[in-house]
Amino acid sequence: MGEPALPVLLVVHDEGSAAPMRILAAARGLCRVVLLCEPDRPRVAEGLRSVGRHAEIADVTGLDTEAVGRLAAGFDPAGVVTFSERRLRLTASVAEACGLPFHTGETVDVLTDKFRQRRALAEHGVQDTRCAVVPRTGGADDVDGLDAALARVGLPAVLKPRTGAGSVDTCLVRSADECRSRLAEFAQDRDDPGEFVLEEYLPGDPDQAGPGWGDYVSVESVVVDGEPRTVAVTGKLPLAPPFRETGHLLPAPLAPGAAADAVRLERRALRALGVRHGVTHTEIKLTPAGPRVIEVNGRLGGHMAELVQRSLGYDLVAAALRLALGLPVDSPETPPGHGRGTGPGGVAFHFKVVPPPGAPPPDRASLVERLMEVPGVDLVDLADLTEIPGPSGWRAGTAGAVGVVYGSAPDHAELRKVLDRLRELLDAAWRTPEPEAPRSPFAHPRTDVRWPLITPHP
Template identity: 60%
Template sequence: MGHPAPPTLLVVHDQGSAGPLRILSAARGLCRIVFLCEAEHPLLAPELRQIAAHADVVDITGLDEGEVGGLAARLAPDGIVTFSEHRLRLTAAVAARCGLPFHSAETAAALTDKYRQRQALAAGGVQDTGCVLVRHPDESAAALAVTGTPAVLKPRHGAGSVDTCLVGSAAECRDRLAEFTEAEPRKSVQESARESAPEPVREFVLEEYLRGDPALAASGWGDFVSVESLVVDGEPRTVAVTGKPPLVPPFRETGHILPAPLTSATAADVVRLEQRALRALGIRHGVTHTEVKLTADGPRIIEVNGRLGGFIAEIVQRRTGFDMVAAALRLALGLPVTAPEPPAPGPAAGAVAFQYLLIPPAGPVRPGPLSLIETLEEIPGIDLVDVSAPKEPGRGDADGSWRRGTLGAIGVVYGTAPDHAQLAGLLRLLEERMDRFWYGAPDADPAVRSGAA
């Protein structure tokens, strides 16, 4: 008697928090993966070619929502998931067509629309944050009258801090909006952040600036955290509270720290707020990544994301052994998932895992040789330096690279430290070394100093 066929799981694939190889690894022995994606898109094709012999890839290029839904239904899937912000709404539509658990269309809309999400959080009594929709530079003054100054300008739809900045006046807001909505720069900046159905007019939101309170975080840390959760039948289960190094201007993340450098009381407040937000948005199923600002008035929601956060699966697995990609697949198939006990925050946390993104400064720079980055591996506590630098790395404002947000990173440093105090010193050393790289200081290279080069 033959073995029963494994369940079929649809992965609506695009640029996101898990690549095809990582997904197939997590699916081994669990299910058959079928990728629904734009198979020949230049951003996706290289990885898809690597897994062509090991997975089914169904091309959805040029298909509308209804056509993708019909195609998916004919595959008789047992579950559906996406790891891409830009495919959440399409995945919700296909899930509804196939009768599979996922975010509802209404919830997916709130998760991918920053304006609608603020409205939903306010209506749910979670948080009232000043937020105004802006479509034209001439609307800047009226919008700032609602939010006050400074305010945060960001795309209504998007991820990774693309085209996100602080504005302090109507004139500055007008200038930034005009820059962001110019046709050619927008195309180049947004090439990695496609929507399945792009809007004819790119819209932005202007939001009240949530001012961080340094007293709520240890000196030298970022003033925000993220909460990683599994949601089962509407009940959030916390996997981790992840800390951050300080942002690089204007609002670009520079990595993740697990456990977060918070007191247990602050971490508990953060989780309570996050769970209220998930319920207010109607999230009943799947993996979430919620960013929370630490302010003088307590934790405040920055945004809720209805999918696995970027880089989060790696740091959670490295620190706890728990595989969030596999958990996302199991949830999508309706299989039981047990969330681990979150790592204790604060001074008693023990070993601390970290990722440090190599983000170019916002101003013009003159990068040194990549050998300056390669020498980072010599620093105790650094396990891996993964560099994918362009031919002319880190030109800063010379090419507007800050507009690409975290997509502008030229690499990632992975490592561990015995505790938060020693990690703080290690991060300071990394910042100093990278300053020498960005500004082309030759004395940072041991080979140069020794006369060997």
């Protein structure tokens, strides 16, 4: 007799937190993966090229939700999962059509709709953060609606799309005119601008994590039958303007009590939103009044699987697959939030390369070589640097980074030195000579266009 057939796991695939190669590696010997996707979409096609014929693909291009459900059911799947924010709703529909566990449609609504999520957290007594829906354009015909939103939320406030991820088109507004201008700018460049929300700005407490670190963390959890199992409390590097992530570190530079407070808040939020199944990524702001929820995401966070595996030896992608298949899921051996010291292998980090606007593109090969010479750096992954985003490049949010530096340090103090050196090298790479002009004894020979890091977060 031959080996028993592996169970089929449907992965509703798109841009997200796990590439096809990573998913197939975690699935080896566990299940047969079928990727439900639109394979001709550029970003999707790019990831599929790395796995070639090893990927089994079900093309859903042009199919409506019901047709996708019928296609999915034909595989007689044992589970379904997604690592993509934009595919949460479709995955919930597939799960319902196939009778499989996943977030319910109602839970997906509050996970992907920032206004509904704020309202649900307030209704369940978790956190009342002022939030209002604002008109699409902010034009003259919408003044009453915008004025009402500003009166409800106050200034300064955070303006962001009602749905979306990665801090795309997310900014701080300090006046009604600035808010109206940003709304008009965003709507002009979007085929479907959708709705935006205006949220209460949460001030950070830099003393919680300490100088040099971001004033927010994320909590990574595996939720089994409605019970969150905390995998890690992930520290952050300071943000680039306006709200762009520049990196992560594990363990977070928090005292054990502060990490425990963040975990308690995260668990209350997950239960309030009805999350009963899956891997979650919850961002928590560290404020003078204690931890506050930034947002809850119903899928694996970007870069989190690799960081957690390097730091804790725990495979979050494999955990997501096992959970989707209804198999037992272990918890990590190392307790999350293990203080200001180090994890079992020191402090693992990701440092995102975020160029300042309009910087000249440096030579990629020589920059990689210089960055790799920094002690503690294990890998430098840089994209094509022939074009650096212009002044409005911040609108791409997290996707505006042009690369990632991976590495580790013995402890947080040593990590500061590594990061300082990386920033020095990048600052030098971004500098550009001034345009030629008549010589003057008062002229500066060079212009430093470094982009300073900040700590606020929406």
